[in-house]
Amino acid sequence: xxxxxxxxxxxxxxxxxxxxxxxxxxxxxxxxxxxxxxxxxxxxxxxxxxxxxxxxxxxxxxxxxxxxxxxxxxxxxxxxxxxxxxxxxxxxxxxxxxxx
Numbered sequence: 001x002x003x004x005x006x007x008x009x010x011x012x013x014x015x016x017x018x019x020x021x022x023x024x025x026x027x028x029x030x031x032x033x034x035x036x037x038x039x040x041x042x043x044x045x046x047x048x049x050x051x052x053x054x055x056x057x058x059x060x061x062x063x064x065x066x067x068x069x070x071x072x073x074x075x076x077x078x079x080x081x082x083x084x085x086x087x088x089x090x091x092x093x094x095x096x097x098x099x100x
Contacts, residue, residue: 026053030054034050036088040075042071045071045072050063052094058093060095061093061094061095064098068097079093080092
């Protein structure tokens with residue numbers, strides 16, 4: 001690891017570190033998945049859903065309430081099918097309620 005005594009941008013740091021580059025790639029992938037499914041979500045629900053981590057063929061969505069999670073559970077088969085049609089390997093979508 002190279003130690004520096006000056007600031008570097010996140011982009012520069014991620015380019016120079018393989019682990020940060022992988023993390024950046026996973027964040028971009030998760031965000032792209034969320035953008036892909038947003039049109040399938042009811043407008044009132046879109047603000048309650050955030051992209052979460054990707055772990056192999058499992059993707060996690062972060063939701064703001066139990067009510068939002070309940071509605072999303074009904075949509076999961078449609079969301080998974082849509083993501084597969086767009087080329088993502090998604091065998092399951094987990095929901096995690098984040099109480100703020």
